[in-house]
Amino acid sequence: xxxxxxxxxxxxxIEPHVVGQPIQHVHVRQPMLRWPVTDxxxxxxxxxxxxxxxxxxxxxxxxxxxxxxxVHLGMSGxxxxxxxxxxxxxxxxxxxxxxxxxxxxxxxxxxxxxxFWLPGEESHVLLASLGPEPxxxxxxxxxxxxxxxxxxxxxxxxxxxxxxVVGVGNIYANEALFDAGISPVRQAGRISRxxxxxxxxxxxxxxxxxxxxxxxxxxxxxREDGQPxxxxxxxxxxxxxxxxxxxxxxxxxxxRVGQRSTVYCATCQR
DNA sequence: AGTTTAACCTGGGTGC
DNA sequence: TGCACCCAGGTTAAAC
Numbered sequence: 222x223x224x225x226x227x228x229x230x231x232x233x234x235i236e237p238h239v240v241g242q243p244i245q246h247v248h249v250r251q252p253m254l255r256w257p258v259t260d261x262x263x264x265x266x267x268x269x270x271x272x273x274x275x276x277x278x279x280x281x282x283x284x285x286x287x288x289x290x291x292v293h294l295g296m297s298g299x300x301x302x303x304x305x306x307x308x309x310x311x312x313x314x315x316x317x318x319x320x321x322x323x324x325x326x327x328x329x330x331x332x333x334x335x336x337f338w339l340p341g342e343e344s345h346v347l348l349a350s351l352g353p354e355p356x357x358x359x360x361x362x363x364x365x366x367x368x369x370x371x372x373x374x375x376x377x378x379x380x381x382x383x384x385x386v387v388g389v390g391n392i393y394a395n396e397a398l399f400d401a402g403i404s405p406v407r408q409a410g411r412i413s414r415x416x417x418x419x420x421x422x423x424x425x426x427x428x429x430x431x432x433x434x435x436x437x438x439x440x441x442x443x444r445e446d447g448q449p450x451x452x453x454x455x456x457x458x459x460x461x462x463x464x465x466x467x468x469x470x471x472x473x474x475x476x477r478v479g480q481r482s483t484v485y486c487a488t489c490q491r
Numbered sequence: 492a493g494t495t496t497a498a499c500c501t502g503g504g505t506g507c
Numbered sequence: 508t509g510c511a512c513c514c515a516g517g518t519t520a521a522a523c
Contacts, residue, residue, distance in 0.1 A: 224516055255499070255518080279517080296517055297501080312501080331500045333517060347518090374494060383518080390516055439516065440503080459516095480496075482514080 223294040225355065225388030226431035227442050227450060228279045231300050234445030235325060236274040238302045239283070242319035244269050251314040255295060255335040258315070262338040266290060266317065278351050278387035288340045291348075295333030297441040301326050330441060352386045355424050360386055362418030369409040369417070376412060377405035378479040380424065389424060391481045392437055395459045397423040404490045405483050406476065430455065458484040 223231070247263035269285040276282070281300075283290040292300070305324045309316065315327040315336060327336065339345055353360040368385055369376075379385060381394050389397070398405045400423035403416060412420075431437060436450030439460075443449060457467050462475030466486040475484050 227516065253500095293517085295500095296515070298516095329500095330502070331515085331517095333499070372493075378494090381517095392516060437516070442516065479494095481517095 223279060223296075223298060223436075223442055224390035224393050224431075225276075225279060225428055226393070226434075226452065227436035228281060228294060228388075229276055229432050230436040230444055230450060231294070232274050232276045232281055235300055235302055238323050238445070239271050239317075239319065239325055240273060241270060242321050242323060244271070244317055245320045246316075246318040248316040248318075249314070250309065250316075251312075251332070254314065254329065254332050255293070256337070258336050259338060262290070262336065265338045265340065277348060278354075278383060279390075280348065288338065288343075291335075291337040291339055291345055292327070293335045295329055295331060295335070297331040298327065298329035298334035299441060299443045300445060301328070301443065301447055302445045350384055352382075352384050355386050355388050355421075355428055360421060360425075362414060362416075362421040365421055366412075366414045366417040369412065372409040374409055375406050375478050376403060376409045376420075377481075377483060379409035380420070381479070381481075386424070388428065392439075392456065392459045393424070393427050393431065395484055396427045396457060399458045399485060399490060400427060402490055404487070405478055405485050407491075458486070460484070 244266050247266045249258050249263055252258040272284045272286060274281060274283050279293060281292045303324045303326055305318050305322045312330040313326055313328045317325040337345060369379060377394050377398060380389050401420040403420055431452040434450060434452035435444055437452040438449030458473055461473050462484045464473055466473055466489060469488050471486055471488040473484050474487050
């Protein structure tokens with residue numbers, strides 16, 4: 222699923238519903254996710270109050286006054302807010318029921334997501350080596366240009382690497398490279414500083430616009446209220462292989478880069 | 492150290 | 508209809 226805009230859309234949607242209410246009950250139906258949900262999670266959460274929900278990369282962190290829950294939505298995960306009486310369906314792996322009857326429900330058909338409990342002030346090794354947030358001021362063309370030095374990997378793979386910058390998945394990597402006019406297969410170390418400025422700007426722009434549209438729904442992703450995101454209508458290359466480029470009408474080329482489907486305009490993107 | 496590859500899992504679509 | 512095969516918003520660990 223879920224790249225940064227979808228995770229941020231989820232965060233904004235659920236936070237007002239889950240903050241301040243004591244957790245009454247936690248039900249883990251399927252602990253076998255990307256990593257097993259630990260036995261202690263339900264007990265640790267019960268009785269606690271969520272203070273706020275923050276996002277780091279594609280992780281959601283539900284902060285209590287003593288510890289926090291860390292959730293990743295993987296490829297097909299979603300979190301919805303429902304009344305507690307709604308019966309679970311297939312792939313509804315985790316329920317958190319609050320004292321006021323609100324239910325936070327985690328669904329993930331492919332089970333590539335994960336849920337951890339981090340006690341006290343503990344962090345997690347998966348958060349340790351993440352790069353900057355793309356929407357922060359600390360992320361810019363200079364950052365990309367510096368880290369790309371002498372790298373031979375394709376620039377698309379480069380910007381999808383979490384140690385370089387977080388939150389850029391396959392859809393938005395394709396889109397940002399189109400917007401910046403850069404070929405996805407160009408070696409990362411062979412791009413000028415000016416063009417990295419344009420790429421950083423394009424990444425910020427496409428992610429920001431996608432958040433405003435509530436993210437992109439291809440199949441599984443839904444917002445906290447079950448509604449899809451609408452950025453799909455704004456995609457200019459992703460999913461459009463063989464169709465005409467919106468800028469120059471040349472048929473868009475579709476190739477594989479780093480095992481991921483990649484669409485670009487060989488005329489507009491160099 | 493940088494880069495590539497296989498693996499985790501289910502479901503939907505396609506072609507025979 | 509059925510079956511085999513390919514594809515999908517991610518990420519890690521292991522192999523080159």
